[in-house]
Amino acid sequence: MTDTTTRPSASGETEYVPQDGKLLEVEDxxxxxxxxxxxxxxxxxxxxDLHQGESLAILGESGSGKSVTAQAIMGILxxxxxxxxxxxxRYCGQDLLTMPEEQRRxxxxxxxxxxxxxxxxxxxxxxxxxxxIAEMFRxxxxxxKSDALEQAVRLMERVQIPGAxxxxxxxxxxxxxxxxxxxMIAVAIALDPAVLIADEPTTALDVTVQAQIMSLLExxxxxxxxxxxxxxxxxxxxxxxxxRIAVMYAGRLVEKADVHDLYASPAHPYTRxxxxxxxRLDQKGQTLAAIGGLPPNLxxxxxGCAFNPRCRMAQDRCRTEVPELREVAxxxxxxxxxAEEVIDA
Amino acid sequence: xxxxxxxxxxxxxxxxxxxxxxxRTVGxxxxxxxxxxDLHKGETLGxxxxxGCGKSTLGRLLMRLEEPTAGxxxxxxxxxxxxSARDTRRLRRNIQIVFQDPYTSLxxxxxxxxxxxxxxxxxxxxxxxxxxxxxxxxxxxxVGLNxxxxxxxxxxxxxxxxxxxGIARGIAxxxxxxxxxxxxxxxxxSVQAQVVNLMEKxxxxxxxxxxxxxxxxxxxxxxxxxxGVMYLGRMAELGEEDEIYARPTHPYTQALLSAVPVPxxxxxxxxxxxxxxxxxxxxxxxxxxxxxxTRCWKVQDRCxxxxxxxxxxxxGAxxxxxxxxxAEPRVIVETTDVSDQKHDDRFASSDVEDLxxxxxxxxxxxxxxxxxxxxxxxxxxxxxxDGDRHVGEDPVRISEDPSEGERxx
Numbered sequence: 001m002t003d004t005t006t007r008p009s010a011s012g013e014t015e016y017v018p019q020d021g022k023l024l025e026v027e028d029x030x031x032x033x034x035x036x037x038x039x040x041x042x043x044x045x046x047x048x049d050l051h052q053g054e055s056l057a058i059l060g061e062s063g064s065g066k067s068v069t070a071q072a073i074m075g076i077l078x079x080x081x082x083x084x085x086x087x088x089x090r091y092c093g094q095d096l097l098t099m100p101e102e103q104r105r106x107x108x109x110x111x112x113x114x115x116x117x118x119x120x121x122x123x124x125x126x127x128x129x130x131x132x133i134a135e136m137f138r139x140x141x142x143x144x145k146s147d148a149l150e151q152a153v154r155l156m157e158r159v160q161i162p163g164a165x166x167x168x169x170x171x172x173x174x175x176x177x178x179x180x181x182x183x184m185i186a187v188a189i190a191l192d193p194a195v196l197i198a199d200e201p202t203t204a205l206d207v208t209v210q211a212q213i214m215s216l217l218e219x220x221x222x223x224x225x226x227x228x229x230x231x232x233x234x235x236x237x238x239x240x241x242x243x244r245i246a247v248m249y250a251g252r253l254v255e256k257a258d259v260h261d262l263y264a265s266p267a268h269p270y271t272r273x274x275x276x277x278x279x280r281l282d283q284k285g286q287t288l289a290a291i292g293g294l295p296p297n298l299x300x301x302x303x304g305c306a307f308n309p310r311c312r313m314a315q316d317r318c319r320t321e322v323p324e325l326r327e328v329a330x331x332x333x334x335x336x337x338x339a340e341e342v343i344d345a
Numbered sequence: 346x347x348x349x350x351x352x353x354x355x356x357x358x359x360x361x362x363x364x365x366x367x368x369r370t371v372g373x374x375x376x377x378x379x380x381x382x383d384l385h386k387g388e389t390l391g392x393x394x395x396x397g398c399g400k401s402t403l404g405r406l407l408m409r410l411e412e413p414t415a416g417x418x419x420x421x422x423x424x425x426x427x428x429s430a431r432d433t434r435r436l437r438r439n440i441q442i443v444f445q446d447p448y449t450s451l452x453x454x455x456x457x458x459x460x461x462x463x464x465x466x467x468x469x470x471x472x473x474x475x476x477x478x479x480x481x482x483x484x485x486x487x488v489g490l491n492x493x494x495x496x497x498x499x500x501x502x503x504x505x506x507x508x509x510x511g512i513a514r515g516i517a518x519x520x521x522x523x524x525x526x527x528x529x530x531x532x533x534x535s536v537q538a539q540v541v542n543l544m545e546k547x548x549x550x551x552x553x554x555x556x557x558x559x560x561x562x563x564x565x566x567x568x569x570x571x572x573g574v575m576y577l578g579r580m581a582e583l584g585e586e587d588e589i590y591a592r593p594t595h596p597y598t599q600a601l602l603s604a605v606p607v608p609x610x611x612x613x614x615x616x617x618x619x620x621x622x623x624x625x626x627x628x629x630x631x632x633x634x635x636x637x638x639t640r641c642w643k644v645q646d647r648c649x650x651x652x653x654x655x656x657x658x659x660x661g662a663x664x665x666x667x668x669x670x671x672a673e674p675r676v677i678v679e680t681t682d683v684s685d686q687k688h689d690d691r692f693a694s695s696d697v698e699d700l701x702x703x704x705x706x707x708x709x710x711x712x713x714x715x716x717x718x719x720x721x722x723x724x725x726x727x728x729x730x731d732g733d734r735h736v737g738e739d740p741v742r743i744s745e746d747p748s749e750g751e752r753x754x
Binding site: 061062162176178179206207208209210211212214215233234235236237238239240242259260263273274275277278279280281282283284285286287288289290291292294295 | 538
C-alpha cells in the first residue's frame with residue numbers, strides 16, 4: 001500500500017485517487033488519553049476499511065471508542081491529552097497520521113468531512129449560517145464573497161431548507177433542531193467530500209425529524225457516491241441505512257459483518273446481548289433481557305476479552321487470552337473464542 | 346377495570362411570555378391545553394410525544410410541582426388542586442416522581458442514604474426515626490443496589506445505578522402512583538433494559554401505577570398498558586397499548602409510528618413511511634381547529650375550524666379515543682406476538698439485579714457475580730414494605746394478609 005498513486009494535479013494540489021474503490025483504511029489504530037488519574041486506553045487496535053459508496057456503521061455504547069475513532073480519522077483529537085501511539089489511517093493510500101499538518105488540513109472538507117451530534121454547538125452562534133457554509137468555498141476554493149454566498153444558497157436548497165434565499169443571513173439559533181442539522185450537513189458536503197463521517201447525527205432529534213435527516217443523508221450519499229461512516233448507538237437506525245456494521249466494545253472491534261448477517265445471527269455475545277436488550281416497536285409481549293453490568297473503565301480494561309466479566313459464556317480462556325478478530329464465516333469477523341457457538345445459537 | 350387512583354380533568358398550563366422593561370405579558374405558551382385521563386390501580390399509562398408537546402409539564406402538573414392554570418387533579422377521588430399546603434403534602438406522599446437526568450436530580454453533596462431517606466424527614470410518621478437507616482438499606486436492596494453502599498455519594502455510581510437511586514427515593518413513601526419522566530432516556534441500551542425490568546418488577550410487587558412519560562415509542566409500547574399520544578399540549582389519541590400501536594386512528598400517531606426505525610434490516614424499504622412536512626408549530630400560537638391540521642394530509646375545512654374532541658369515534662371503527670374528525674384505523678406496524686419466545690440466557694438475562702460492578706472497575710471489585718434467584722429475598726422485602734402501610738408499627742413486620750405483597754409475577 002506504500003506505492004501510492006499520488007500525483008500533482010493542474011493546480012499543484014495533491015490529488016487523491018481511491019485504489020480499487022478503497023477510500024479509507026484504518027489499520028491497528030491505538031489512541032490513549034493521558035490524564036492526571038492515569039492512562040485511558042480509548043482505542044486498542046482498530047482496523048477497518050471503507051469503499052466508495054459504502055455505508056459503514058460503527059455501533060457501540062458510550063465509552064466504546066466510536067467517537068474517538070471518528071475524531072482520529074478527522075484529526076480533531078485534542079493532543080494532548082490524546083496520544084496516538086500506533087496505527088495508520090490511510091486515505092487513498094496516503095497516511096493521514098504522518099502527513100504534514102498543512103497538507104492534512106487541506107483534506108478536511110474536500111476529501112473527508114464530518115457532521116456532529118449537536119448542531120447548535122458545532123455551528124458558530126455569531127455568524128449567519130450562509131456565511132458559515134460560504135466559508136468552505138472562500139477558504140478552500142478561493143472564491144469571492146458573493147459567489148461563495150450564491151453557492152451557500154444552492155446548498156441550502158439542496159438540503160431542503162425552505163426559503164433558502166431569505167434565510168441565508170439568519171443565525172443558527174433562529175432555526176429548529178432539524179434545520180440546524182441540515183445546515184451542518186450543507187457545510188459538510190459543500191466541497192463534495194469522498195468520505196462523510198456522521199457522528200450520532202440524529203440522536204438529539206425527534207423521531208419524525210430523524211426520519212427526514214436520515215433519508216436526506218441516504219439521498220446525498222447515493223447522489224455523490226460518498227463513503228459514509230455512521231457512528232451511532234441506535235440499532236434501529238443502523239438497520240435502515242448501513243451496508244456493513246462494525247461493533248465496538250472497550251476500544252476494540254468485536255464484530256464486523258454485513259448488516260443482514262449481523263441481525264440474523266450475531267457472532268459475538270455482546271452483539272447478541274444488545275439485540276436482545278432493545279424493546280421493539282413491532283413486537284408485543286416481549287421480555288427484555290439485559291446485559292448485566294457496565295462497560296469497563298478504560299483505565300482498567302480487564303485482561304483477556306474485555307467483555308468477559310459481563311459475558312455469561314465466559315470460560316477461563318476468556319479471562320487470560322485476548323481473542324483476535326478473525327474470520328468465523330465468509331465475510332464475517334468476530335473477536336470471540338466461541339464465535340462459532342454464538343452464530344449457531 | 347380496577348379502581349381509578351389518579352384522575353386529571355381538563356388540565357391546562359399556560360406560561361406567560363413577558364417582554365419589555367415592565368415585563369408585560371404579551372402572550373402565553375400553551376404547554377398543556379386541556380388534558381383529561383384516568384389512571385387505574387397498578388397500571389402503566391404511557392405518555393408519548395415529541396419535544397415541546399407538553400408531556401413533561403403534564404407530569405409536573407400531576408405531581409403538583411406546577412400549579413395548573415385551569416383544571417384539576419384528583420387522587421382517589423380527592424381533589425388535589427384546591428388543597429391546602431398541609432393537605433397537598435399528605436396527598437403527595439402517594440404520588441412520587443422519577444426524573445430523567447440521573448446526574449442532576451441527585452444532590453452531589455448528599456450520601457445515597459440521605460437522598461433516599463430524605464422523604465422520611467418530611468413525612469416523619471412513615472418510619473420511626475430509629476428504623477430509617479435500615480429502611481433505606483431495604484430500599485436499596487429492593488432496587489438492586491448493594492445496601493452497604495449507603496454512605497457513598499452519587500458520583501461514585503454509574504448512570505444506571507443513579508437512576509436506581511432515584512427510583513428508590515421515589516418508592517420510599519410507598520406511593521400509589523409513580524410519575525416517571527423519561528426515566529431511561531439518558532441510559533445506554535444495555536443498561537436501559539435493566540432499569541425497565543426493575544420498574545416492571547417493582548410494579549408487580551408493590552402494586553404501583555405508573556405514568557410513564559417518554560419519547561421512545563418502543564420503550565413505551567413495551568412497558569405500557571395504555572398509551573396517550575400528545576401533540577402541542579393536547580391528547581391526540583388515547584387507548585390500550587395494542588389499539589394505539591396496531592390500529593392507530595389519528596394521522597399524527599400514524600406518522601409518528603411510521604418514523605420509528607425498527608432494528609430489522611429485512612424490513613428495509615418495505616416499511617411504509619409517512620414523512621411529515623415542516624416543523625411543529627409554536628405552542629404560543631397553536632393553529633386553529635385541530636392543532637395538527639397544518640401538517641396533516643387528510644385536512645379538510647372542518648379541521649381548520651372545529652377543534653376535534655378526544656372521544657370514541659364510531660365512524661372510525663375505533664375502540665379507543667381519538668381526536669380526529671376523520672379517525673380511521675390504519676396498520677403502520679405489523680405486530681408480532683412474541684410473549685411465548687424465550688431468551689437464550691447464555692447472552693442476556695431478564696434479572697433485575699444491578700450488575701454494574703461487573704467489569705466496570707467501579708465500586709467493590711469482583712462484586713458482580715450473577716445472582717440467579719434474587720426474587721425470593723426481594724419478594725419477602727416487598728411484603729415487609731406493604732406491612733409498612735400500617736403506620737407506626739414495626740417497619741419490617743410482614744403482612745399477615747396473604748393478598749398483600751404476594752402478587753403473581
